[in-house]
Amino acid sequence: MNRNRQFSLRGVAISGLVILFFVSIILAYYFMLLSETRERITKAGELNAMTSAEQIDQYLSQGVVTMNLVCYTLDSMIRAGKSQAEIRGFLVNQSDAILNSTLDTTGLYGYIRGEYLDGTEWLPDADYVPTERPWYIDARANVGRVAVVDPYVDVQTHKTMITFSKTLCDAKSVAAIDYSMDRLQAITEKISAQEHPGITVVLDRKYRVIAHSDRAEIGKSYISESGTLGNALVNELRTSGKKVFSLRFDGADYIVYTVSVANDWLCLSVFDATSEFSQLRYMLMGTIVVVLLAVSVLLYIMRQLNRKQEQIAQLSIHAVEAIAEAIDAKDSYTKGHSDRVANYAREIGGRYGYSEKQQDELYMMGLLHDVGKIGIPDAVINKPGKLTDEEFSLIKRHPDIGWHILCKTKEMARLAMGARWHHERFDGSGYPDRISKNDIPEEARIIAVADAYDAMTSRRSYRDALPQAVVKQEIEKGKGTQFDPAFADVMLQMIDEDHDYRMRDR
Amino acid sequence: MKKMLAMLLCISAAFCLLAGCGGKTDAPQSDNSLQKVLDARQFVLGLDVGFPPMGFADEAGEITGFDIDVAQEVCNRLGVTLVKRGIDWDAKEEKLNDGTIDCIWNGLSVTPERSKTMNFSEPYMKNELIFVVSADSDAKGMQNLAGKTVGVQSGATALDALEASDLASKVSVVSFEDNLTLLRQLEQGGVDAALMDSVVAYYYIFSSDKQLFVLPSSLGEEKYAIGFRKGDQKLRDKVQAIISDMKADGTLGKISKKWFGSDITIVK
Numbered sequence: 001m002n003r004n005r006q007f008s009l010r011g012v013a014i015s016g017l018v019i020l021f022f023v024s025i026i027l028a029y030y031f032m033l034l035s036e037t038r039e040r041i042t043k044a045g046e047l048n049a050m051t052s053a054e055q056i057d058q059y060l061s062q063g064v065v066t067m068n069l070v071c072y073t074l075d076s077m078i079r080a081g082k083s084q085a086e087i088r089g090f091l092v093n094q095s096d097a098i099l100n101s102t103l104d105t106t107g108l109y110g111y112i113r114g115e116y117l118d119g120t121e122w123l124p125d126a127d128y129v130p131t132e133r134p135w136y137i138d139a140r141a142n143v144g145r146v147a148v149v150d151p152y153v154d155v156q157t158h159k160t161m162i163t164f165s166k167t168l169c170d171a172k173s174v175a176a177i178d179y180s181m182d183r184l185q186a187i188t189e190k191i192s193a194q195e196h197p198g199i200t201v202v203l204d205r206k207y208r209v210i211a212h213s214d215r216a217e218i219g220k221s222y223i224s225e226s227g228t229l230g231n232a233l234v235n236e237l238r239t240s241g242k243k244v245f246s247l248r249f250d251g252a253d254y255i256v257y258t259v260s261v262a263n264d265w266l267c268l269s270v271f272d273a274t275s276e277f278s279q280l281r282y283m284l285m286g287t288i289v290v291v292l293l294a295v296s297v298l299l300y301i302m303r304q305l306n307r308k309q310e311q312i313a314q315l316s317i318h319a320v321e322a323i324a325e326a327i328d329a330k331d332s333y334t335k336g337h338s339d340r341v342a343n344y345a346r347e348i349g350g351r352y353g354y355s356e357k358q359q360d361e362l363y364m365m366g367l368l369h370d371v372g373k374i375g376i377p378d379a380v381i382n383k384p385g386k387l388t389d390e391e392f393s394l395i396k397r398h399p400d401i402g403w404h405i406l407c408k409t410k411e412m413a414r415l416a417m418g419a420r421w422h423h424e425r426f427d428g429s430g431y432p433d434r435i436s437k438n439d440i441p442e443e444a445r446i447i448a449v450a451d452a453y454d455a456m457t458s459r460r461s462y463r464d465a466l467p468q469a470v471v472k473q474e475i476e477k478g479k480g481t482q483f484d485p486a487f488a489d490v491m492l493q494m495i496d497e498d499h500d501y502r503m504r505d506r
Numbered sequence: 507m508k509k510m511l512a513m514l515l516c517i518s519a520a521f522c523l524l525a526g527c528g529g530k531t532d533a534p535q536s537d538n539s540l541q542k543v544l545d546a547r548q549f550v551l552g553l554d555v556g557f558p559p560m561g562f563a564d565e566a567g568e569i570t571g572f573d574i575d576v577a578q579e580v581c582n583r584l585g586v587t588l589v590k591r592g593i594d595w596d597a598k599e600e601k602l603n604d605g606t607i608d609c610i611w612n613g614l615s616v617t618p619e620r621s622k623t624m625n626f627s628e629p630y631m632k633n634e635l636i637f638v639v640s641a642d643s644d645a646k647g648m649q650n651l652a653g654k655t656v657g658v659q660s661g662a663t664a665l666d667a668l669e670a671s672d673l674a675s676k677v678s679v680v681s682f683e684d685n686l687t688l689l690r691q692l693e694q695g696g697v698d699a700a701l702m703d704s705v706v707a708y709y710y711i712f713s714s715d716k717q718l719f720v721l722p723s724s725l726g727e728e729k730y731a732i733g734f735r736k737g738d739q740k741l742r743d744k745v746q747a748i749i750s751d752m753k754a755d756g757t758l759g760k761i762s763k764k765w766f767g768s769d770i771t772i773v774k
Contacts, residue, residue, distance in 0.1 A: 072722050076646060079719055134768070141768035143708040144634060144720060169719040171711035206759065206769060223754055238750065238774045264632075264772055 015299050022291045030284045037280055041255055041273050042244060045198075049257030049269035052191040052200050056211070059187060060262035063164040063179050064146045070094055070108060070177070075169040078113070088117045091175075095119030104183050106154070106161070110175035111136055112168070139165035139174040148262050151181050151210060151219075160185075160218070162210070184211045185218070199270040202261065207234045210265065229254075233268065246273075253277050316411075317364070324367040327374060331381045336505065337454055342366030344450035344503075345443075348490045352446075362443060365418030369447050372402025372419055384461050399423055399432050414443075422447040427481045437484075445484040449475070449491050452482065457504035468501045539738035543608060548587045551577050552607030554595040554659075556684030559709045559765045560613035560730075561590075572765040573611050576630075579757055580748045595684065596661035599623055602735055609745075610733040613703060615663045617728075625736050627746050629729035630773050634704040635667050636724045640692055641717035645699060648723050652676040657688045657697035664701045667725045686710075692718065701725065729772070749773055 077087055095107035108119035111130040118124075130136055138147040149163035162184075165176035184202070192200045192213030202211040207223040209230070222230035232249045233256060247254040252274040261267045324338035331337075345366040346359045354362065373381060376398055380391050387395065402419030406412050421433065421444035428436030430448075440448075456466045456474060466474075472495050479488040494503065543549050553561040553573070561571040569590045581588040593601045598610050602624070615633065616626055637656070639645050645654070651673060658664040660681040668674060680697055682688040685706050692700045693716055700707075704724070711718045734742040750773065752758040759769035 075719075075722055079646060137767035140708070140712070141762075141766035141770045143704040143766075144636060144724070145632070145704075147768075167708060169722070171708045171718075171720060205772065238754075241774070 011303070019292065019295055022295060023288060026284065026287050026291060030280070034280060037276055041271065041276060045255055045269060045271045046244065046257055049259055049267070052269055053259035053261050053267040055187050055191065056184060056202060056267050057261040059184055060148065063177065064262060066098065067146045067164045067166050067175065067177060071166045071168060071175055074112070074175055078168060078170055078173065084113065084115055084117065087112055091117055091119035092121065098177070104180035106178045108175065108177050110173065112173045135163040135165040135176040136174050139167045139176065143167065148265065150204065150208070181211065185215065189213050198272060201268040201270065203266045203268065205264040233270070237266070320364055320367050323371065327370050330373055330378055337458065338367050338370055340454045340505065341369060341447065341450045344453060345446050347494060348446050348450060348487055351490050351493070352487070361414065362446060365415050365443055366447055366450060368402070368406060368415050369418045369422045369451065370398065370402065371405055372398035372400065374405070375401035396431050417441040417444050418447045422451055424448065425482045426484050446487050449483050449487045452478065453491055454505070459505055465504050468495065471495065537737060537740045539735070539741035540744050543586060543741055544584070548589050549581050549584065550589040550591055550606070550608045551611045552591050552593045552598060552601055552609065553612035554684055555592040556686040557613050557706060560705065561611070572761060573613065575761045575764065576749070576758065577611055579752060579761070580745055583748050584744070595659060598661065602733065608741065613705060613730050614733050615728040616731045617663055617666070620733065623736065624733040625738060625742050627732040627734070627742060627749070628774065629731045630749065630771050631705070631730040632772060633728045633730055634724040635664055635701060635726055635728065636704045636707055637721040638689070638692060638700045638702065638707050638711070638718050639698065639721060640695070641719065643698060645721065647721055648673065651699055654698035655680055657682055657691055657700045659683070659685050659688055659702065663728060668701055671725055
């Protein structure tokens with residue numbers, strides 16, 4: 001019973017380890033997949049972000065390039081001392097040329113040498129003060145670089161416009177051109193619609209939304225908001241300084257790419273990676289469930305098989321025990337003899353260092369060592385008086401008969417050794433083969449000790465069990481002659497430990 | 507069974523590696539830079555007083571400018587007095603390292619060379635190196651400057667940029683103590699062109715009636731930052747944190763508007 005419990009405990013431990021093993025493999029695989037997915041999203045997103053930024057930058061840089069070209073000519077005209085009329089003429093010409101190109105613009109204008117000049121010949125109201133306009137102020141503030149001025153809504157066209165303006169060589173004059181933001185917004189919306197489901201945002205230096213795939217966001221100032229995704233983005237932008245970063249907001253995972261466009265603006269591509277990651281999470285859970293199921297089914301099958309095998313093993317042991325009982329039944333005085341020899345042999349083997357499996361074999365050997373007695377007439381075996389020589393030689397045939405019986409069964413061929421040589425003596429004076437020492441199989445030498453011990457400690461028709469001291473003395477005496485001293489010593493040790501002389505036929 | 511255990515061990519070891527065992531942290535050195543400023547109740551800013559509009563002496567001799575206004579606000583928030591100390595721009599590194607000043611804050615351009623000897627803040631403004639010529643000059647662009655005299659401020663990045671350019675061998679270079687002296691020399695015909703920071707040039711030309719012109723191309727873009735001593739990380743971080751706050755609450759934009767008409771700072 002103890003053995004059985006131990007066995008099931010071991011089984012649980014092994015199944016636990018197997019499950020742990022599989023789960024760790026899955027987890028390792030999951031983390032690999034996770035980082036791979038992240039990398040894949042990052043790479044794909046980066047490409048998207050770059051393309052979006054490129055398109056936006058391209059659009060904006062058209063304005064920058066146009067301004068630089070126009071201003072180069074205007075600088076030369078100012079340096080050459082050309083008249084205001086000549087400069088206005090140039091602005092009108094250039095505006096015509098630009099209006100005929102692909103750009104969505106209202107034309108060039110400027111504040112040149114203290115006078116407002118307009119390329120579309122628009123006449124400002126009397127209260128229009130050019131030097132107070134954002135295009136003039138921002139151009140001056142940007143000291144020579146093309147300024148991208150904050151968007152405004154044109155009164156006439158109701159379009160959102162941005163202005164590119166630049167200070168000219170005298171540090172006081174400024175030239176400017178207005179662009180429609182519709183194109184930039186359209187680009188932004190198109191990018192978000194076509195590419196990865198995400199958000200594209202263009203922010204200015206003050207973190208205000210210049211363009212956004214969601215129109216409603218335009219014009220918002222993310223830095224002064226609180227608790228919005230925009231604000232979370234800006235906070236991360238201000239602190240991390242990384243070009244690519246991931247952001248968790250409101251339970252969602254975002255991956256954000258930043259590319260700077262047109263001077264100091266930022267183009268953000270925000271990808272919602274929540275679904276990709278949760279998909280992976282579901283997959284992980286699914287896999288674990290499936291593997292756990294598979295492993296438990298496997299373990300169940302293995303247990304069933306094990307039980308079957310055990311049953312078969314039990315069956316054969318029972319069969320052998322039945323045979324042993326049958327042998328003992330032939331002899332009215334040796335009831336339980338085979339069983340006891342089997343147990344003693346097992347004990348000797350165990351103490352000598354035999355494995356569990358070897359002990360089991362010894363046990364079987366012990367059970368069947370007298371199987372040959374089946375072939376001896378009952379009359380001889382059960383004869384109460386002294387045996388004649390003839391009868392005795394009949395008895396002496398039982399090892400050989402046993403040998404032949406057991407050799408016939410393939411599975412028990414090794415057991416035949418015990419049957420054949422358990423009457424051999426260590427000094428070679430035994431029977432049937434008169435072999436000695438190590439020629440006698442070790443198992444047979446063990447059986448010999450166990451057999452002799454049980455013979456002395458069993459009742460016979462003519463006597464009771466011998467006293468323990470006598471038995472001990474006899475074993476001692478037989479050391480080296482009848483018994484292998486090594487096993488005789490083990491037997492003696494067993495006797496010494498058996499204080500109440502329980503190890504006998506009772 | 508043993509094999510399995512070994513395998514499990516391997517896997518757990520691999521997990522450890524994946525998780526990246528070991529968070530490396532920099533050992534904090536004995537950096538009492540911030541405490542020193544707080545204890546002294548003053549923050550000494552080093553500047554070249556001829557650098558409008560970043561930091562310069564006005565007609566009344568009062569030191570003023572964009573950098574000064576920002577520094578004043580930083581000091582107000584730190585609870586210390588701002589001390590403005592005029593220094594020879596050529597000797598700014600020495601003054602910083604011998605403790606005469608706590609920082610160089612005066613339109614100081616970030617260069618790899620300077621990064622080796624100073625601890626820079628994040629950049630706060632952009633600048634370009636441009637040429638200024640007088641109205642009667644026949645130079646319409648950089649290509650016309652060959653054979654002419656170009657003035658620069660000594661100790662400024664302009665000289666390095668010029669020496670690194672194609673023009674280096676074609677022009678003769680004259681150094682001046684500060685940009686205002688250099689511009690006066692240009693007006694008087696002492697030099698044919700002045701190479702300087704666009705921020706200074708445009709401000710100067712705009713606010714005077716002088717007939718000076720900026721040439722269209724530049725010798726490169728630069729960024730301004732504050733220079734601290736190499737080891738003064740805590741002071742630098744504190745000042746940087748205050749400037750970031752000022753960006754968020756709009757104070758920095760207001761100061762920029764005052765001096766430039768618009769917020770042109772590039773603080774994150």
